[in-house]
Amino acid sequence: MAEAQSGYYVPHGSHWPIIGSVGLSSGVIGAAGYLQGMDWGVYVMAIGIAITLYMVFGWFGTVIRESVAGYYNDKVDLSFRWGMIWFIFSEVMFFAAFFGALFYARVLSVPWLSGEDPLTSRYIWDGIMLNWPTAGPGNAALEFEPMGAWPLPTINTLILLTSGLTITIAHHALKAAERVKLVVFMWATVLLGLVFLSFQAYEYYEAYAHLNLTLGTGIYGSTFFMLTGFHGMHVMLGTIMLIVITLRCMAGHFSADNHFGFEAVAWYWHFVDVVWLGLYVFVYII
């Protein structure tokens, strides 16, 4: 039984966190074992992922039930908001590390190797000239084509921007209590997310099959795939979140003035959108 203290809901013990810890740690132990070529690695990792998923469903399920039962007052709602905002900020900083790597390589280390800093180039790779995109001095014989901004990435940009629009229309519909419009535009947003992901998958296929562009294509391949790959994982996660929220919209969990779950996912979706704009400019165009 939960207890409310001065209106603020403080749950009275929960077994989900410890299940989450077991899930996460067995997941990473399995992954590490797998990377080191142990036979058990992949099984332990699968078990860890299964436990973690069980935790996610159970934990969120509990929160949804509590929310629907009306345990959460405005103050709890505000705690969730602070939590989500700063979680998204931490995600921004995670991407910042990879953007930092891209900028450092393009602006500093590759030009230094190419003779902008005479000592570096003389002692490390005398006479090498590298132009971005590059696979590095050790891969001079490697032929590859960079990923252009046209057509797929540009279309994907329009898709994500449109999805930002559709989710906003859905939000307004929710506030105006127009259930049908809300659900239609939520599914439209989900669909746009899925189309984005399929185009992204096709782009990767193209890169590997026809452009000879892989994770091993030096610093260009590394930054290209890690930035777009982590972004794609976030789009995937965002799409799953959108699906859950859409189903909750259909189940009538949200009211015009009480729908933090919806807003949190909308914020997350906008974050994914903004990161993509950064990618589009710095990875594809410039």
Next chain:
Amino acid sequence: MTATTHEVGHHDEPTGFTRWLFTTNHKDIGTLYLLFSLTMFFVGGAMAMVIRAELFQPGLQVVDPYFFNQMTTMHALVMIFGAVMPAFVGLANWMIPLMVGGPDMALPRMNNWSFWILPFAFAILLSTLFMPGGAPAGGWTLYPPLVLQMGTAFPFVIFAIHLMGISSIMGAINVIATIFNMRAPTMTLMKMPLFVWTWLITAYLLIAVMPVLAGAVTMLLTDQYFGTSFFNAAGGGDPVMFQHIFWFFGHPEVYIMILPAFGIVSQIIPTFARKPLFGYASMVYATASIAFLSFIVWAHHMFTVGMPLAGELFFMYATMLIAVPTGVKVFNWVATMWRGAMTFETPMLFALAFVVLFTIGGFSGLMLAIAPADFQYHDTYFVVAHFHYVLVTGAVFAIIAGVYYWLPKWTGHMYSEALGKAHFWLSTIFVNVLFFPQHFLGLAGMPRRIPDYAVQFTDWNMISSIGGFGFGLSQLLFLYLIIQSIRGTRNATAQVWEGAKGLEWEVPSPAPHHTFDTPPVVK
């Protein structure tokens, strides 16, 4: 209400093992963090004893050099991520809701998770000691390409760091939500105790840099297993780039380990000087300035690595700028004591030692900030002496001071003041015997992270080792006093200390399981 009956299905206080496993109570979680931190303090301390035993005399006698390197690396990782950071989070958990008059932390279930990730992460990290190739041995900074030569342990270490990062980020988010949302209505921001302020700023540092560390170690992982070239010059990458990304995390990280210490000392000195803190607002602004500066000084860890001259100069001047807000703080602590009715109980003694000894660490930091001089000091024992003055006599002394200060509030019992003072004098004397000679060793050219050394360094190393063993043994007294306070008989009053002011001293000792169900009024 039946929807949640599968949580914990009773009204009275939970007991037994599951109480600690499932708890969402900020005091229980604070206790867990503090006990975990104490355990890691002794684990990391044992590793330090191995290091000092090997360095007692020149030559190789106690352990083989490869194991020695594992000890230096693991000692750092355990002390930073296992002892100091969780100790501060534990103090935040216990004290912030009490200090701001809130019923609990803002996100209680996530609070439990932040803690319960840590024992798993450290089980993984410590298990690497028994893996083929041993634990990480290339330094806690994990520089490539050396770190990529680690044995089986490599991915386990990377993932353990990921888990610690997840724990820290969740803990920080919780602190921010608690401070902004759980304050009593009359507790305005500029009335908050300084410990709360320093933790708020620390939480922002954590959220900003722990993900960057996660990114850096992820790049190490993909360089090793997935063919990327982030840190490989042959692929157009740069190993120095790792150092930049790492220290973009690493420098704010050292302030993460000292800002809450400033907060603790700013609570203790006014209590025992029986005067309000001098320059409260300037303390808040100084803390924020230090936090801001921490983001633009990272490359002072890398002066010798090769950087454009403009970079060397920028990072040198930016680093020296930190002395200004830090000087404001030291001045304010001293001014608080000026003409105060001072008494010298154990927490105050540790806080005073903090002010003096942390300042010594600050001065050696200023010496290291001078880029041309740093070319001489870099990677010597001078650096080791510097960061142990700020981390041991700084962060750890503040944590010990905080524990002695709030322990009666947690347990409801006093500890022996005489033994507390004995612990203080033993610790303070031995810690200086331990670390002060390392300045001389470093200036004379002894390199760090080396198990053997030239014979002219013998005398100071022996003295340093004797100080180390003494300091290590003295901490058993700390353990004894904590147990004494938990099992004690001398009951503490609600206020505990005559001059103590603040909401945490208005609830009984020990603080009841639930406090401030109705918000208090702050004058």
